[in-house]
Amino acid sequence: MGRAPCCDKANVKKGPWSPEEDAKLKSYIDQYGTGGNWIALPQKIGLKRCGKSCRLRWLNYLRPNIKHGGFSEEEDNIICSLYISIGSRWSIIAAQLPGRTDNDIKNYWNTRLKKKLLGRRKQQQQLHHQHQQSPDHQGSQAAAAATTVEHDHHHHQDHQQSPTSTSNGLSNSALERLQLHMKLQTLNQNPLLHNMLWPKLHPFQEKLLLQAMNDENSNNNIMQLPLLPQPIMMESPLSNIGKEIMINPTNIASETMAMTATTSSNTTTTTTTTTTNGILDHSNCSPSMMNNNNINVSSYGGAFQLGGGDFMMGNLDNGTTSSLVWWSNEFETNDVNYDRSGSFSSSSNDSSWDCALRSSDDAGLF
């Protein structure tokens, strides 16, 4: 059952706003505010517009301090990093960019930024062709494969491979972000583009993406993965924009981790160190523990969220193999449905890992 329309569609004006309509709306809101009721607003002003249309016009164009166009490189980087991390949550992304609206960012991403990155990719491919002896050649191959399945935004309706997910449980949004992530990873390998901010893709994620792209017939969402002998450094794309917990477990070989959790916010920075054994137990990552800036690590492993409610967790069983389980839905523990993002990385060897856990839906949680 669809819901009743919010206004009489036959008697409201649609299409572009005239300067007179803008002036009416702006003048009224400047003087009286919205009154907390957008639906009633157009009648009060004498506008033949839907209340929702008034709201959109005000929020996106008429309210003060709105910036249009002219996105900076820094803003590009923030948008891209956040898109990789949390997906198309434009309002959250917009909250990180003062003066920008979700609609503006969404349009900018769909029409320009995505293509801009693809353009860089082409440039990088030419350069990278001269460096085929890269030690991480598998990643490069995966990125090239990812390029071949890149969606053309303007013709996405024609693809229709699956409206929601691949056979491995990845949503299209998550798959797109993985593809983008891998492209950016290969950009990082190019010395000419070495100063870019993009994080490298974790081997779990890379493997998952390859599996998603190559194994179309498989319905198995549990994969057995070898532990990669050469860990890859990965930094959180969000490390500089706050609301984040960083964990640096060490001494994994002895199954004892020294964890450092750092919470950043606009006003405070707190560091907590915990020493424990074993695997990072996702079931212990409760909101209350996050509030205490303290994550219980009971053994070795980790949890990821790639955004949009897609979760992935890896358990390293004995140091040589890993089982990786993919969830396509939100992470639920103890009847608490919450939303976390996280990533693992290793630094110089197996005994040092970084893990970033971040609230993607409530920056104020920490």
Add this chain to the structure above:
DNA sequence: AATACGTACAACCGCCCTCAG
């Protein structure tokens, strides 16, 4: 000059969530 094609972005649609009654 005319037409086709591509791009940018304003605006709409409809679903989901929240909350008051």
Add this chain to the structure above:
DNA sequence: TCTGAGGGCGGTTGTACGTAT
């Protein structure tokens, strides 16, 4: 507890404008 109105949001469409042929 239930229901429905309003608000918020992401996806999508429509259209003006620029560029290529």
